[in-house]
Amino acid sequence: MAFLNKEIRDGDNQDLTEERRTATFDTDKMAEVIYGSEKLARRRREISHAVSRIPELADSRPLPFLDRFEKVTEGTRKLSVLDRHLAELIDVNDNGEALHLYHEVMGMEGHPLALHEVMFVPALIGQASDEQYEKWLGRAKRREIIGCYAQTELGHGSNLRKLETTATYTPSTQEFILHTPTITALKWWPGALGKSSNYAVVVADLIIKDKSYGPHPFIVQLRDEKTHQPLPGITVGDIGPKMAFNGGDNGYLGFDNFRIPRENLLNRHSRVEADGTYVRPPHAKIGHSAMIRVRSHMATGQGWLLGHALTIAIRYSAVRIQGFLEDKSHEVKVLDYQTQQHRLFPAIARAYAFIFCGFETIRLYDQLILDMNSNGNTSGMADLHALTSGLKSVVTHFVGQGIEQARMACGGHGYSMASYISEIYGVAIGGCTYEGENMVMLLQLARYLVKSVELVKSGKANQLGPMVAYLAVADHKVNLATGPDSYVKMFQYISKRQSWKATEKFLKFMENGDSRDVAWNKTAVELTRASRLHTRLYIMETFIRRVESVTDIPVKSALTDLLNLHLNYELLDVASYALEDGFMSSNQMDFIKNQLYSSLEKIRPNAVSLVDSFQFSDMQLRSVLGRRDGHVYQNLFDWAKSSPLNKTDVLPSVTQYLKPMMEKAKL
Numbered sequence: 001m002a003f004l005n006k007e008i009r010d011g012d013n014q015d016l017t018e019e020r021r022t023a024t025f026d027t028d029k030m031a032e033v034i035y036g037s038e039k040l041a042r043r044r045r046e047i048s049h050a051v052s053r054i055p056e057l058a059d060s061r062p063l064p065f066l067d068r069f070e071k072v073t074e075g076t077r078k079l080s081v082l083d084r085h086l087a088e089l090i091d092v093n094d095n096g097e098a099l100h101l102y103h104e105v106m107g108m109e110g111h112p113l114a115l116h117e118v119m120f121v122p123a124l125i126g127q128a129s130d131e132q133y134e135k136w137l138g139r140a141k142r143r144e145i146i147g148c149y150a151q152t153e154l155g156h157g158s159n160l161r162k163l164e165t166t167a168t169y170t171p172s173t174q175e176f177i178l179h180t181p182t183i184t185a186l187k188w189w190p191g192a193l194g195k196s197s198n199y200a201v202v203v204a205d206l207i208i209k210d211k212s213y214g215p216h217p218f219i220v221q222l223r224d225e226k227t228h229q230p231l232p233g234i235t236v237g238d239i240g241p242k243m244a245f246n247g248g249d250n251g252y253l254g255f256d257n258f259r260i261p262r263e264n265l266l267n268r269h270s271r272v273e274a275d276g277t278y279v280r281p282p283h284a285k286i287g288h289s290a291m292i293r294v295r296s297h298m299a300t301g302q303g304w305l306l307g308h309a310l311t312i313a314i315r316y317s318a319v320r321i322q323g324f325l326e327d328k329s330h331e332v333k334v335l336d337y338q339t340q341q342h343r344l345f346p347a348i349a350r351a352y353a354f355i356f357c358g359f360e361t362i363r364l365y366d367q368l369i370l371d372m373n374s375n376g377n378t379s380g381m382a383d384l385h386a387l388t389s390g391l392k393s394v395v396t397h398f399v400g401q402g403i404e405q406a407r408m409a410c411g412g413h414g415y416s417m418a419s420y421i422s423e424i425y426g427v428a429i430g431g432c433t434y435e436g437e438n439m440v441m442l443l444q445l446a447r448y449l450v451k452s453v454e455l456v457k458s459g460k461a462n463q464l465g466p467m468v469a470y471l472a473v474a475d476h477k478v479n480l481a482t483g484p485d486s487y488v489k490m491f492q493y494i495s496k497r498q499s500w501k502a503t504e505k506f507l508k509f510m511e512n513g514d515s516r517d518v519a520w521n522k523t524a525v526e527l528t529r530a531s532r533l534h535t536r537l538y539i540m541e542t543f544i545r546r547v548e549s550v551t552d553i554p555v556k557s558a559l560t561d562l563l564n565l566h567l568n569y570e571l572l573d574v575a576s577y578a579l580e581d582g583f584m585s586s587n588q589m590d591f592i593k594n595q596l597y598s599s600l601e602k603i604r605p606n607a608v609s610l611v612d613s614f615q616f617s618d619m620q621l622r623s624v625l626g627r628r629d630g631h632v633y634q635n636l637f638d639w640a641k642s643s644p645l646n647k648t649d650v651l652p653s654v655t656q657y658l659k660p661m662m663e664k665a666k667l
C-alpha cells in the first residue's frame with residue numbers, strides 16, 4: 001500500500017513526485033517518531049509556516065554570498081526581529097519549539113545568543129545556588145543580559161587541570177581577583193564571547209591562601225550594560241574567521257586583576273566562606289556538568305545535521321539522471337545505482353540511530369540532574385560521563401564522514417556552496433573538537449571500561465553497571481539469522497573481547513615495569529578502539545529499543561528495514577575483530593553482506609520519504625540543490641545569476657589588471 005508523502009505538491013519535479021508516491025508510510029507519522037511526539041512534529045510544521053509569512057525573518061540574501069561582517073550583522077538583525085515575534089510564534093516555555101524556531105530562522109552559522117541558551121543558562125541552572133538563581137537566572141532568561149561559557153584558553157583546552165586563569169580569593173574585601181598571567185592564559189574560542197556577550201560563566205583556577213582548588217565556574221560581567229564597552233581590566237575580542245560558524249563571534253578574553261564579589265562563584269555545590277574556608281562539592285567533577293549536558297544533547301543535534309546533508313543528497317540523487325542500466329534508451333536516476341545507495345542509505349540509518357540514541361541519553365541526563373538537585377545523589381555522574389564522552393566522539397566522527405559522502409554523492413554540484421553541504425560539514429565537524437576533543441573523550445570512556453574489566457577480573461562482576469554487564473558474560477556462538485538480538489550478542493562479543501584485550505595489554509605493560517601513564521599511552525589506540533565498539537553497541541541497542549516501541553505498523557516496517565541495514569552495516573564494519581579468532585565464520589560474513597544488499601533494495605522506494613520525514617523546510621535547509629521542489633537546474637542557474645560577480649559583465653579587476661596584461665602580450 002502506498003501512502004501520501006506529505007511533500008507532494010503540484011508543479012514539483014516529476015521524478016521526485018514519483019518517488020514520493022512510492023512511500024510505504026506516512027511521512028507525518030514518521031516525523032512524530034523522529035521528533036518524539038505528534039505535537040512537536042505538528043508544531044514544527046506550523047512554526048515553519050508562520051515564519052514563512054514574516055518576510056523580515058527571511059535571509060536578506062543567500063548566506064554564502066555574505067562576508068563575515070555581513071553574516072554577523074544579518075544574524076543579529078534576524079534575532080531582533082525574532083524577539084518581537086517570539087510569543088506569537090511559539091510557546092516560549094517549550095524548548096522543542098524554541099529550538100526549531102532558532103534552527104529555522106537563524107540557521108546554523110552562529111548568532112549572538114548561540115551560547116546563551118546552550119551553555120550560559122544551563123551552567124547557571126546546574127551550578128548556581130538559589131540566591132544566585134534569583135539574581136541572575138531571570139535576567140538571563142529575559143535576555144536583559146547575554147552570556148557565554150568561557151573555559152578554553154589559548155594554551156589549554158583538553159587538560160582542564162592546567163587552566164592558567166586564576167581566581168584568587170581576598171578575605172579582606174571578600175572578592176575574587178581574576179587574572180590572566182600569560183598570553184596562553186587568554187580565554188580563546190568561547191562562542192559569542194568576542195562581540196556579543198556582556199556576561200560570561202568563566203572557568204578559572206580557584207586559589208585560596210596560595211592553595212589551588214582547581215577549575216571553578218564564576219559569573220563575570222564583561223561589558224558595561226549601557227554602553228556595551230568592555231569594563232576596565234577586561235580585554236575582549238573576536239578570534240577571526242573559522243571553517244564555519246562565521247556568523248558567530250568566538251572570542252578571546254583576558255583579565256587584568258579584575259575584581260568580582262565572593263557571591264559570583266557559582267556555589268550550588270561548592271563555596272568559599274567569608275574567611276576563606278572552602279566547602280567541597282559532593283562530587284569532584286560536578287563543576288563539569290554544563291559540558292555533560294551539551295555532550296548529552298549532541299547525538300540528536302548531530303543526527304539532524306546528518307539528516308540535512310542526506311535530504312539534499314537523496315533528493316538530488318532522485319532528480320539527477322545519468323548513465324544506463326538495462327534499458328539503453330533511458331538514462332536512470334543516480335539513486336538507482338547500488339554504489340550510490342551504499343554510500344547514502346547506511347548514513348540515513350545512522351542519522352535515525354543517532355537521533356533516537358540522543359533522546360535516550362538526554363533522558364538519562366535529565367534524571368541525573370533531578371537526582372542531584374533533589375537529594376544530592378551524584379552516583380550516576382561517572383556512568384553518564386563515560387557514556388556521553390564516547391557518544392559525542394563516535395557520533396561526530398560518523399556524522400562528518402556521512403556528510404562528506406553526501407557531498408561526493410552530489411558530484412560537482414555538491415562542491416558548490418549552492419548545495420550548502422560544506423557549511424553543514426564545517427558546523428558538524430566542529431563537534432569533533434568542542435566539548436572535548438574526540439580522542440581525549442574516547443580515552444575517558446576507556447578509563448571506565450578498563451575499571452569495569454578489572455572489576456570482573458577481581459570477582460566483582462556484580463558491581464558492574466547495566467551498560468557494561470556484558471563484559472562479564474560468557475561467550476556463546478551466535479546464529480545471526482535469529483534477528484536483532486543475535487547481532488547485539490555478536491557485537492557484545494566483539495566489544496567485550498577488545499575491552500579485555502586492551503586492558504590485558506595495558507596491565508602487561510605495567511607488570512613489565514611501565515608506569516600507569518606510560519602503559520596507558522602505549523595502549524591508547526587499542527583503548528580508543530574498545531571505546532568506539534562499546535559506544536556503537538549502545539547506539540545499536542537504543543535503535544532496536546526505539547523501533548520496537550513504535551506502534552504505527554507501516555512506520556515500524558520502514559524503520560525495521562533501516563535497522564536491519566544498520567545492524568548488518570555495523571557488524572560488517574567491525575567483523576575483522578570476530579574473524580581473527582574464528583568466532584565469526586566466513587559463511588556468516590557472506591550472510592551479513594547479502595542481508596545488507598537486500599536491505600538497500602528494500603529501502604530504495606522509501607529513500608526520498610525517509611529524508612522528507614525530517615521535514616526540514618527549504619528555509620531551514622538553505623540548499624539550492626536540495627529544495628523540496630526538485631527543480632535543481634533552474635534553481636542553480638538562478639542562484640548563479642544572483643552572484644555579486646555577475647552584477648556587471650566586465651569586472652573592475654579585469655579592466656585594471658587582466659586587460660593590460662593581455663594588451664601587453666599583443667605588443
Ligand SMILES: CCCCCCC/C=C/C(=O)SCCNC(=O)CCNC(=O)[C@H](O)C(C)(C)COP(=O)(O)OP(=O)(O)OC[C@H]1O[C@@H](n2cnc3c(N)ncnc32)[C@H](O)[C@@H]1OP(=O)(O)O
Binds near residue numbers: 157291448
Ligand atoms: C548549535 C551549536 C552549538 C555549539 C556549541 C559549542 C559549545 C562548545 C563549548 C565548549 O567546547 S566548552 C569547553 C569544553 N571543554 C572540554 O570539553 C574539555 C575537555 N576536557 C575535560 O572535560 C576534562 O579535562 C577531562 C578530559 C574529562 C579530564 O578531566 P580531569 O582532568 O578533571 O579529570 P581526570 O583527572 O582525567 O579524571 C579524574 C576522574 O574524574 C572523572 N571525570 C572527569 N570528568 C568527569 C565528569 N564530567 N563527570 C564525572 N566524572 C568525571 C574521570 O573519568 C576520572 O575518573 P576515574 O577514572 O579516576 O574514576
Ligand SMILES: Cc1cc2nc3c(=O)[nH]c(=O)nc-3n(C[C@H](O)[C@H](O)[C@H](O)COP(=O)(O)OP(=O)(O)OC[C@H]3O[C@@H](n4cnc5c(N)ncnc54)[C@H](O)[C@@H]3O)c2cc1C
Binds near residue numbers: 156
Ligand atoms: C567551533 C568551536 C566552538 C567552541 N566553543 C567553545 C566555547 O563556547 N567555550 C569554550 O570554553 N571552548 C570552546 N571551544 C574550545 C574547545 O572546547 C576546545 O578546542 C576543545 O576542548 C579541544 O581542546 P584543545 O583545543 O586544547 O585541543 P588539544 O587538546 O590541544 O588537541 C590537540 C591534539 O592533542 C591531542 N591530545 C590532547 N590531550 C591528549 C591526551 N591527554 N591524550 C591523547 N591525545 C591528546 C588531541 O587528541 C588532539 O589531537 C570551541 C571550539 C570550537 C572548535
